[in-house]
Amino acid sequence: MxxxxxxxxxxxxxxxxxxxxxxxxxxxxxxxxxxxxxxxxxxxxxxxxxxxxxxxxxxxxxxxxxxxxxxxxxxxxxxxxxxxxxxKDLDEAKATEAKKLAEEALKNAKSEIDQAKVQNELVAIVAQLAALRKYRKK
Missing domain, CATH: 2.60.15.10 (F0F1 ATP synthase delta/epsilon subunit, N-terminal)
Structure with missing residues (x-):
């Protein structure tokens, strides 16, 4: 093959x-x-x-x-x-904590640039959590 x-x-x-x-x-x-x-x-x-x-x-x-x-x-x-x-190296607890911190940072962002940076970080963290959960099911 x-x-x-x-x-x-x-x-x-x-x-x-x-x-x-x-x-x-x-x-x-x-x-x-x-x-x-x-x-x-x-x-x-x-x-x-x-x-x-x-x-x-x-x-x-x-x-x-x-x-x-x-x-x-x-x-x-x-x-x-x-x-x-x-x-195998992904850590769900760390990713969940990072998500909480990013959500808090998003609430406190003062400028549009800060909001965009935090939103990009949050998207990556959410994708990591979703990928981790999919990986753990297998």
Whole structure:
């Protein structure tokens, strides 16, 4: 069966590098599913879950990304994430606390710029919580 090479990296570290049968992630205009020999593509990605069906084990690898860029070539998928966290490293209690703090900061924001910054942070936190809950169900 054909596979594709997948790299998921953030500014801090390489999160995943390996062969996969399938990759799904939140594109700018909706969910993207990528199989080997996919048409070349470059797009922004939204905060959410990157799901990688590993070729070696047949298991699904899960990574939360807080946005970034996706590049697809026929045999290679590269995710350049603003922030990336392995599914097993996500902490629901920390994310819930961060959501509460962001909601409080939104109430206290004095300018439109402050509101926009906090809203962007809140969107990423809510996406992280949703991805975490989906990951934990599996």
């Amino acid at each position: 054909a596979t594709l090479h997948v790299d998921v990296v953030s500014a801090e570290e390489a999160i995943f590098s390996g062969e996969a049968k399938f990759v799904a992630l939140p594109g700018e205009n909706g969910e993207l599913g990528i199989l080997p020999r996919h048409t070349p593509l470059i797009t922004r990605i939204r905060p959410g879950a990157v799901r990688i069906l590993r070729a070696d084990t047949g298991e699904e690898e899960f990574v939360f990304v807080a946005g970034g860029i996706l590049e697809v070539q026929p045999g290679v998928v590269t995710v350049l994430a603003d922030t990336a966290i392995r599914g």
